[in-house]
Amino acid sequence: MRIISRYICTVLISIFALSAVAQNGKIKSVQDDYKDFAYVKTSEVLLEVANKGYKSVDLFQKLANSYYFINDMENASKWYGELMALEEVVEPEYYFRYALALKGTKNYEESDKWMKKFNALKPDDLRGKAFLSNVDYKSSIEESSRDDIQPNNLDINTEFSDFGTTEYENSIVFASSRGGGKKYRWNQQPYLDLYAVERTDDSFGEVTEIQGKVNTKFHESSAVFSPNGKYMFFTRNNFFKLKYKEDETGINRLQLYRATKSEDGTWDEIHKIHFNSEDYSVAHPTLNLTGSRLYFASDMPGTFGQSDIFVVDVNDDGSLSTPENLGPSINTEGQESFPFINTNGDLYYSSTGFPGLGGLDVFKSEGLDQKVKVGSNRNFPIQNVSQPVNSAADDFGYYENLVTKRVYFSSNREGGKGSDDIYTFIIPECEQSVTGLVKDKETDAIIPNSTVILFDGEGKELQRKTVGADAAFSFELDCEIEYLIRAEKETYASDEKRFTTPKKKQELRLQLLLEKDVIEIEPCDDLAKILDIPIIYFDFDKSNIRYDAEIELQKVLAVLNKYPTMKIDIRSHTDCRGPATYNEKLSDRRAQSTRQYLIDKGISQDRLTAKGYGESRLINDCGCEPSNESSCSEEEHQLNRRSEFIITSINGKTCDDN
The missing domain is CATH 2.60.40.1120 (Carboxypeptidase-like, regulatory domain)
Known part of the structure; x- marks a missing residue:
């Protein structure tokens, strides 16, 4: 029996080993696709392996990344979760991606937990620092969100990717993969081209390709036009004069190009920007109001993270200066991209590095263009533009016309027509x-x-x-x-x-x-009533100043110091218990005790008179006749053991004058 059991165990181990070898083989079979960013194809194969129960760090990293990079955050968060459950050592970046993927599913509480873990592993990372400086980011975003704005999904959107809007004359220009042709391996959609559509009020004409030599069989996107309308800067793959170039790792980078408008309205004379490179990407240009500065996104040397926002001066002859990074108040180790400068000089751009609702969020730095000086230190405050522009998905490509109050932005949020859609709204009048x-x-x-x-x-x-x-x-x-x-x-x-x-x-x-601030005081007034001072009480058969009475006398002292011409008469009273003659003497001792306290505190004695009235001025019916004495409580008797502070004169006016 023991021999049979050992045989069965050996067979099972062999089967599992063979299965592991087979699954490893499948993972290796998509290695080239993964390196070529063919994430749709990669995810299909790796999902099959994972569903058979195979587990490894390499599998879960590649599978989660494949979903992450095609913006399927539901599946990305699932497989990053499986990766973390292995409790193996992984790069801190996976903690960040997991946190961002969780935001994409609106699981903010769990996302925040992993951001804290990310920060603990990489405390100098700007993304973690930004999170810790604004842990309550979600509440602040919700407070500034606009529930009075409902963005409209444009009728011109398709089942493909449509994004990156700018206005030109009476049209809008945008990028779209609707054109058919060769498919991009990353998302299995056709390559992007630039399109234009004329807008009349709230309706659009026919969508047509930008005419001229701008569009090719590779990607074109993100156009911006010079103030005089003669030039267009745009993004394209590194494909120029029919030559397609890659860097040493086999990656074809994005580059900036400039086109000139011909007399027939087409865009020709395509020129490369001088700081393009085969080793890094330069993309998504925007110009300020005067056309004197150009902003763009790049991962060139000097970048903090995956991509940063840079700026260059546009010289009078059309040439561009050396790019400069906008610095760590704008950029992080994450992705900063799609800059836009409005006519007020405000910078809008998208980032994954600052606390947001998920994916790329749009941020604003007010008046940045007026603050930018080449070569100077840069510290630009930013703010999340909140909902409805931002969501749990990727939100980017913000553009606004401050004259018409028209806003466009792009998003892959739920409810869209395609993978990326263009949305628009009119900024309501703010009353x-x-x-x-x-x-x-x-x-x-x-x-x-x-x-x-x-x-x-x-x-x-x-x-x-x-x-x-x-x-x-x-x-x-x-x-x-x-x-x-x-x-x-x-x-x-x-x-x-x-x-x-x-x-x-x-x-x-x-x-x-x-x-x-100033109390209106007249002769004959009682300070106790004016200042809402409780009655100065004394213990039974005692004339010494109690502690609680001293606190109240400090208020009388303050008034006497504030009004140096004021004189007061201190009147002390007793209850009815005890002989009347004794009570009169007791009350007089109390009045004199109060007067002496004030003199000891610096009040001149000629400003103070004092007299005891015994039981002659009771303020209730607690007299000591046989019919009343037994019916009054101690508290009622105590109301009669009191002192009063009657103003006899102030500022030359006396009580007799009244």
Whole structure:
């Protein structure tokens, strides 16, 4: 029996070994396809191997990557998860890809866990640092998202890839793989060409290829036109004058080209940009308003990660300066691409390196073009443009016309017609206002005739209003601007609020609450009532100052110091218990004790008088007649053991004058 068992075990081990050899053979069979970026074909073969139960680091890395690079994040996250479950040592980049793939499935909580692990493995990576500096990124993105905008999927989109829109004259120009012909091995779609379509209001004409010598049998995309309309910069594979070139590893890189518009309207005279190279890619150009600067994406030497945003000056003769990286506030070890400069000089671009909703997110750096100086240090604040432009998928190719308020962007989000689609919307008119009331903080009563002042974020006064009898104020505001609003009124301390208006329409409601700053005091007033000072209590049959009484006397002391002409009469009282003569003497000792406390604190004795009134001025019905004495509680008796502070004179006016 033992011999038979050993035989069976040996046979099973042999079968498993042969199976492993076979599966390894299949993995090796797609090695060339994987190196050639044929990810669709690679994933099909590797999935078959994985479904048979074979496990290895190499298998799961290649399978997950194949899905990751064709933007199938559901399957990518599944197989990166299987890779991590092996608990083998892998490159930190796989932790980052797993986190990004999880975002693509909207599993943000799990994604954040793997980003923290990525940061622990690679603490100097800019992507991890950006995440740790904004762990609550999702909440901030949601707060700035626009629920008043619903992007439209363009009618001209197809089942193929359509993306990268720019306007030219009365048309839009974009890239598409709708043309048929040779298929690109990466995604099994035809190679991209540049197309144009005339737009009239909200309708489009017939889509046609860009006329001239721009399109070839390889990729063309991402066009931008000079301000005078005579030149077009665009992206193409390294294919020029019918020569297709690869680098030493067999990769054909992307390059920038410039075309000139002929008299017949076609685009000819194709020229290569001088910093193109067979060893790195240069792609996705955009020009600023005057055409004096060109921005683009590249992985040339000096790049932080997979691709960065660079800038060059466009000289008067049309030549370009030496490229310069925009620096680590814009770029990371991830992918930064598809830059666009609007007419205000704001940079929009897509990145996987900064915290976002998933895949490529669009980011904005306001006024960057005005800040760029070749050779200078660069620190440009950025912000995620939020939803609806960004999603859990790849969002890129942002373009906006600030005159027509028309926005285009590209995305492979759910619900599209093809692998990449072009979306559009009109930026709604942004109407902002702030309204509110000026009130007394203590009483909640409105304060008419108050002054309300509106400032910008730097403290420059913009508007000033005096509120009416209803104490209401209202100001019209601009969007995405920091403001400060302040209310003022004589005898009150001012109150102010600082806020930044959002992108979308809203009415902000505020209450500006003022506190009394100068107390209105007249002779014969009781300071205890004016200052809301509790009664100064004394223990039964005692005249010493209690600790809680000392705290309240500090308030009286402060008022006497603030009003040096004020004089007060301290009046002390007892309850009815005990002989009347004794109570009168006891209350007088209490009054004198209170007076001496204030003198010891620096108040001149000629400003203070004091007298005890015993039980002669009870404030309730707790007299000591046989009918009342037994019915009063200790708390009720204590109400009569008190001191009062009556103002006898102030600023030359006496109580007798009243």
